[in-house]
Amino acid sequence: MYRLLIFILFFQTLCALDVNEEIPYNELLSHTEIYIDHTQSETMDTIGNKTFKANDEYILGFGYSPKFDVWIKIYLTNISDKPVKKIIEYENPLTSYITFYEADTKKLLLVDGLLNTNIDRSSIHPNFEIILQPKEQKTIYLKAYSDITTLIIKLNLWNPETFHAKEIRYQVVLALFFGAMGLIVLYNFIIFLSTREKSYLYYVLAFIGIIIYYLLYKGVANLYIISPVTMSNIIEYSAFIVAIPVFFLALFTQSILDLKQYPYINRTLNYYLVIFPLLTIIVYIFDFNQYRSFFSVLLLFMLMIITFYALLNNNRQAKFIMAGWLVFFTSGLFMFLSSHGIYDIFDTYPHYTEFSLLIEAIAFSLSLADKIKQLQQSKILLEEKKLLLKELTHRVNNSLQTIISFIQLQKDEINHKGSQLVLQNIENKVFAINDLYALLNTTDNISSVNANDFFFSIITNIRKSFYKPKVTVKLDTTAELNSDDAVYCGLILNETLTNSYQHAFNDTNKGEITVSLHKKKGIYYFNIKDNGIGYNTKGATDSLGMTIIETLAIIQLEGKLNIDTTDGLETSIIWKDNG
Structure with missing residues (x-):
């Protein structure tokens, strides 16, 4: 013993x-x-x-x-x-x-x-x-x-003196860290309010979540912000406290890297983002605390791999995001090594984690600033292209006016009625195209045309060309056309109206022509109908006018053409909006 x-x-x-x-x-x-x-x-x-x-x-x-x-x-x-x-x-x-x-x-x-x-x-x-x-x-x-x-x-x-001095330094560093993080988040939130760019919103939500998590992780929250009783209630939802910032980091990465240009990767990430909240809820309900961070860490690794892939594909923003991820993951690695007693970098650099989070926040913020800069440059280039295109449209309009003047001069010098009629038809076709360019010159959006204004201009020119006051034209359209489709529809309308004025009515008969264009669920319905004498479709299929209509409707618009002569002449075209 x-x-x-x-x-x-x-x-x-x-x-x-x-x-x-x-x-x-x-x-x-x-x-x-x-x-x-x-x-x-x-x-x-x-x-x-x-x-x-x-x-x-x-x-x-x-x-x-x-x-x-x-x-x-x-x-x-x-x-x-x-x-x-x-x-x-x-x-x-x-x-x-x-x-x-x-x-x-x-x-x-x-x-x-x-x-x-x-x-x-x-x-x-x-x-x-x-x-x-x-x-x-x-x-x-x-x-x-x-x-x-x-x-x-x-x-x-x-020793008490050493401890208190260390504690003051430590809390000052934490105060500076949270202050810096808060200012960065506030700065990006103000930019979001002015730009409404969703990447900024995801950034703000992600780093608010990170700040909240780190306040809890460092013990600052229960010491200065919330009571111990409240803390004991909040900690029950720790699975969500870990998951929420990671979820918004994923949305931020998806947005800032524009992952839609990588369909397979974007689809895979979307699938995981759908099941990620479900997995978090399962961890919470069944109290699987040991797996609380597993799915979040898996998502972070996925985001790092995606960022590396984007970097290899020369994605401009990927270099900023990758720098942030590398610093963030080295911090996580050092925390793992320290917690397992393998290597403790925090003895030498006690604030490495705060430093890494701050660098990550700055790197991600720089990626946002660079993206906004690129968007602004693209906007400037787009405006320049619009100005150049408007100038080109104006010059084309002037050239068409010159061509119309030449045709009118030529028409005035010719006495043969048949030749005059041919020149008149050509003039009307050029007028239709000229009206489109004139309309484009008056609008800021040159990619689409108000069909009602465009068709009204064509109808007015046709009525001036063929003096038949007893023939009325009713226009009913609420749709807009892209500029390509507008050219084809204008030529079809010009050809059909010219045919109606020339052949459907004599000088004494009253007549009515209705023109309608509507769009329903991405489908255009274009209808031109007169109550004239009609004509034999079998005998008219080889005419130039019918060839033009068929070519424009079936080949150019990729639509379906139907001609009905039961009661006058009705031309109907249906096609999908490909604009």
């Missing part, structure tokens, strides 16, 4: 951490012992009988909501000849419940944790102060448990 006591004392001496006022900081966890309570039934009355194992890791990670308690035994020895005051810091604000006890007296030293409703501290991380008398050795127990959040344990031992 004596030997066993000697061994225990010797083993405790090996694990004990020697402290004095001269050492401002000690990493504590690697000088402790650990016991895993899988039954979650141990208390201070029973834990002293359990066998602890020596721990040499400076950080311990147990994943999301492990189903056990972790007990840590801490040995501290004051090697100086005067009392020493120290602060023990538990460097993780996300652990659900932590409790510190003094081993000898079983005194409760600290009750804290994310879900503890009685937090009373001004520091980000849980901590408490202890005093070691000269040459005193003190044993302290830590009990840690997480039922929703991650269980990551890291312990530090500080």
Whole structure:
């Protein structure tokens, strides 16, 4: 028994951490012992009988909501000849419940944790102060448990002055970080209000979600913003807190990279974005906390691969997005390595995560600014093209007017009635095209034409060419035509009206011609009908006028042509809007 006591004392001496006022900081966890309570039934009355194992890791990670308690035994020895005051810091604000006890007296030293409703501290991380008398050795127990959040344990031992100085610096850096992130988000939101570009909206929503997540992750929210009771309620929805910013990052990436130009990739991403909320809901309903981040991380990897593909395909915005993703993923990798005790970059660069998020926000914001710049340049080029096209239209209009003048001069010099009629028909055809260009000159939108104005101009020219005051023309149209279809329809109307005026009515008969054009569900219905004498369609199929109508209706408009001579002449054309 004596030997066993000697061994225990010797083993405790090996694990004990020697402290004095001269050492401002000690990493504590690697000088402790650990016991895993899988039954979650141990208390201070029973834990002293359990066998602890020596721990040499400076950080311990147990994943999301492990189903056990972790007990840590801490040995501290004051090697100086005067009392020493120290602060023990538990460097993780996300652990659900932590409790510190003094081993000898079983005194409760600290009750804290994310879900503890009685937090009373001004520091980000849980901590408490202890005093070691000269040459005193003190044993302290830590009990840690997480039922929703991650269980990551890291312990530090500080001199009070050093701890408070460190805490002030840390909180100032966090304040600057959240302030910078907030300003970037506000700036992009103001731009969204002025541009209504949806990429900006997705950016704003994504980074608002990231800010909220990071406020919770760093323990700032429950310390300064929300009460511990509210925090315990919010944390129940942690699956959504993780998923929402990732979801909007995906929409932002899809929009800024214009993934519609990559149909297969865009379709695959859309499928995942549909099932992603469903998977999140399943994780929440069935309490699969260990898989809470899995689908979000999978989506982030998918977005990084998509961005890399876009970069290879010379997507201009992809270089900004890729830079942001690389910094973001290095941060995630370092957090993983740190939580598993493999490599802790945060000892050297404690604010690398904040730096990486800020760089990502700036990179993504630059991609938005570059996209807006490209859109503005495209808009300027488009305006220049419109001006050039208008100038070209104006010149074509002048040229057609010159041609019409030549035809009129030629017509005036010819006395042969048949020749005059031929020239008149040619003049009307040129007038129809000229009217279209004249109409395009008066509108800002040169891609479409108001059919009512265009047809009215053609009808007016035809009525002037053939003086038959007893023939009336009724026009009924509510549709607009693209400029190509307008040319074909104008020529068809000109040819049909000319035929009606020449052959359907004599000089004494009253007559009526109706012209209608309507569009229903992407289908145009063009109808020209007169109540004249009609004609024999079999004998007229070889005429030039009918050839022109058939060519324009069937080949150019790709429509269906129907001619009915039951009661006068009715020409009907149906075609799809290909504009």
